[in-house]
Amino acid sequence: MRALNDIYIITRRQLLLLSRVPEVLIFSTIQPVMFVLLFRYVFGGSIDTGQPGGYVQLLMPGIFVQTVAFTLAGTASGLAEDMKKGLIDRFRSLPISQSALVIGRTLGDSLLNIVVLAVMGIAGYVVGWRPSSGIGNIALGFLFLLFFGYALSWVGVLVGLSASDARVVQNVSFIVTFPLTFLSNAFAPTTGMPRALQYFAEWNPVSTMVAACRELFGLENQFGATAGSFPSEHPLVTSLFYMVVIMVIFVPLSLRKYRNYAE
Amino acid sequence: MKTVIAENLVKTYDKGKVRALDGLNLDVEEGTVLSVLGPNGAGKTTVVRILTTLLRPDSGNAQVAGIDVVNNPEKVREVIGLSGQYAAVDEILTGYDNLVMFGELYHLGKKQAVVRANELLERFSLTEAAKRPIKTYSGGMRRRLDLAASLIVKPKVLFLDEPTTGLDPRGRQEMWGVIQELVKGGVTLLLTTQYLEEADQLADDIAVIDTGKVIARGTSDALKKQVGGERLEVVVEQQHVAKTMEIVSAVSGHKAGLDEGLRLITAPVSTGSVALFEVLKSLDSAGIHALDVGLKRPSLDDVFLALTGHTAEVKIEEKEVKK
Numbered sequence: 001m002r003a004l005n006d007i008y009i010i011t012r013r014q015l016l017l018l019s020r021v022p023e024v025l026i027f028s029t030i031q032p033v034m035f036v037l038l039f040r041y042v043f044g045g046s047i048d049t050g051q052p053g054g055y056v057q058l059l060m061p062g063i064f065v066q067t068v069a070f071t072l073a074g075t076a077s078g079l080a081e082d083m084k085k086g087l088i089d090r091f092r093s094l095p096i097s098q099s100a101l102v103i104g105r106t107l108g109d110s111l112l113n114i115v116v117l118a119v120m121g122i123a124g125y126v127v128g129w130r131p132s133s134g135i136g137n138i139a140l141g142f143l144f145l146l147f148f149g150y151a152l153s154w155v156g157v158l159v160g161l162s163a164s165d166a167r168v169v170q171n172v173s174f175i176v177t178f179p180l181t182f183l184s185n186a187f188a189p190t191t192g193m194p195r196a197l198q199y200f201a202e203w204n205p206v207s208t209m210v211a212a213c214r215e216l217f218g219l220e221n222q223f224g225a226t227a228g229s230f231p232s233e234h235p236l237v238t239s240l241f242y243m244v245v246i247m248v249i250f251v252p253l254s255l256r257k258y259r260n261y262a263e
Numbered sequence: 264m265k266t267v268i269a270e271n272l273v274k275t276y277d278k279g280k281v282r283a284l285d286g287l288n289l290d291v292e293e294g295t296v297l298s299v300l301g302p303n304g305a306g307k308t309t310v311v312r313i314l315t316t317l318l319r320p321d322s323g324n325a326q327v328a329g330i331d332v333v334n335n336p337e338k339v340r341e342v343i344g345l346s347g348q349y350a351a352v353d354e355i356l357t358g359y360d361n362l363v364m365f366g367e368l369y370h371l372g373k374k375q376a377v378v379r380a381n382e383l384l385e386r387f388s389l390t391e392a393a394k395r396p397i398k399t400y401s402g403g404m405r406r407r408l409d410l411a412a413s414l415i416v417k418p419k420v421l422f423l424d425e426p427t428t429g430l431d432p433r434g435r436q437e438m439w440g441v442i443q444e445l446v447k448g449g450v451t452l453l454l455t456t457q458y459l460e461e462a463d464q465l466a467d468d469i470a471v472i473d474t475g476k477v478i479a480r481g482t483s484d485a486l487k488k489q490v491g492g493e494r495l496e497v498v499v500e501q502q503h504v505a506k507t508m509e510i511v512s513a514v515s516g517h518k519a520g521l522d523e524g525l526r527l528i529t530a531p532v533s534t535g536s537v538a539l540f541e542v543l544k545s546l547d548s549a550g551i552h553a554l555d556v557g558l559k560r561p562s563l564d565d566v567f568l569a570l571t572g573h574t575a576e577v578k579i580e581e582k583e584v585k586k
């Protein structure tokens with residue numbers, strides 16, 4: 001019970017921090033909204049999708065996934081900041097649950113994702129995104145996105161605690177997330193890629209997530225399949241599997257790192 | 264009763280390459296103040312981090328309030344307060360927010376946490392700045408807030424790692440006042456410092472450490488005795504120097520020394536203020552007006568020099584050159 005209370009307080013701290021620096025919230029939403037507009041109007045015209053409603057229907061799930069993938073960087077740099085300021089030492093010297101700081105941070109970052117996804121959803125709607133699968137499936141899609149962000153947030157914990165410097169954290173997170181989001185079906189069909197990359201793109205968790213969201217939002221996943229492979233045929237299951245694997249690996253690793261972080 | 268005990272602590276970093284603690288022994292008697300005095304890199308922060316459960320020693324053991332820090336860190340955390348070398352508070356949040364949050368983390372409940380936060384802000388003269396973000400605070404205010412955060416639940420043992428480093432003389436004075444108040448309240452305190460004067464001011468007991476080991480231990484007075492007793496110092500106008508040297512030598516029983524540039528005459532004395540009074544009386548009847556006169560005890564700088572063969576300051580320079 002005490003642990004839950006500790007986590008709750010840390011999560012609230014996270015939100016308080018956000019409310020004191022609204023720029024963070026503004027910039028975390030402006031960037032994805034900008035992506036929506038750029039892709040919708042710059043590339044949208046030249047990509048023939050054959051889907052009713054056009055490119056924006058396929059684009060939105062891609063941008064949603066890309067945005068939640070960047071939770072990794074947010075969590076990592078936030079923790080690196082705390083570490084630099086000695087805040088982690090203070091928290092670790094308190095008689096509180098030792099994992100509360102980390103869990104609270106990941107939860108806080110997920111709450112931020114809710115806001116960001118909502119704003120993006122609205123922006124998408126304005127430029128023509130019309131999910132057609134009914135409220136239940138749409139909600140499930142967003143839940144999926146939140147979960148994915150949450151799982152990656154744990155990778156961010158490890159990155160943040162391992163790096164020696166906040167700038168390094170930014171770069172590392174960038175190097176991890178950028179290829180993953182672009183070597184995927186998020187913005188363009190994978191079928192145009194070199195053969196080897198196609199395999200990578202197919203098994204890439206970002207692709208399976210995008211495909212899963214498209215399915216949940218009522219679209220045919222036309223960017224995915226190169227050869228009727230398992231991930232492109234079963235994106236929901238594969239994505240779920242990835243999330244579980246990420247959590248199973250990174251939650252214990254990150255918590256251990258946190259406990260011994262100065263050793 | 265010993266409230267803090269550290270026995271034979273060894274801690275290495277970088278896979279054994281850096282030996283930060285090399286068999287360090289310490290203890291703090293209940294209700295007293297121990298100052299751990301040492302130059303940069305001596306191992307002060309490392310000891311504090313081990314005693315506050317943030318770091319595990321490679322070997323040796325340590326107890327705080329009778330609880331083993333390695334085997335029972337959760338229990339230790341319930342009885343300690345820590346203010347680390349760098350003020351650890353949320354820059355973006357206000358002083359008030361920070362204290363309320365820490366209060367809640369100590370499970371005071373929202374209401375109690377608010378009451379306690381206001382009490383502490385008042386006590387550390389931060390009430391006016393309470394609703395401002397920490398990033399607008401001066402270094403001294405930050406340190407005080409950080410200290411306040413470590414006092415939310417009255418700790419049995421308080422650890423302060425270099426509480427005045429980086430403060431200007433006024434900030435340092437204020438901090439000393441705050442710490443002296445705390446000590447009157449009966450807390451057991453272990454504080455580290457690089458300032459010899461600070462250890463002298465605040466501590467009952469001093470442990471001088473160098474390269475991870477305690478090289479001397481005792482009260483400030485005892486340490487000074489180890490280096491030598493008091494000296495009488497008189498400064499006079501040039502024309503009175505010769506006569507004054509005679510007087511001082513007579514009172515001291517040793518030949519007085521002279522620093523010609525400063526016109527400073529010094530001699531060791533064993534009778535303290537009696538000798539001082541005799542010299543003043545003789546000077547007066549000789550019609551000499553002393554510009555400055557006093558009894559000087561050796562400074563802790565002298566102590567460090569006598570113990571290690573180098574001053575703390577020289578050590579720092581060497582370290583930086585090596586880097």
Ligand SMILES: Nc1ncnc2c1ncn2[C@@H]1O[C@H](COP(=O)(O)OP(=O)(O)OP(=O)(O)O)[C@@H](O)[C@H]1O
Nearest residue numbers: 276277281283301302303304305306307308309310
């Ligand atoms: N994380 C670390 N990795 C490697 N070496 C370290 C680490 N922390 C400390 N050291 C080294 O261990 C030695 C003792 O460091 P420590 O921080 O305990 O000294 P200190 O007395 O607190 O110094 P200062 O007055 O500069 O704060 C130093 O030589 C330092 O360089």
Ligand SMILES: [Mg+2]
Nearest residue numbers: 307308309348
């Ligand atoms: Mg230090």
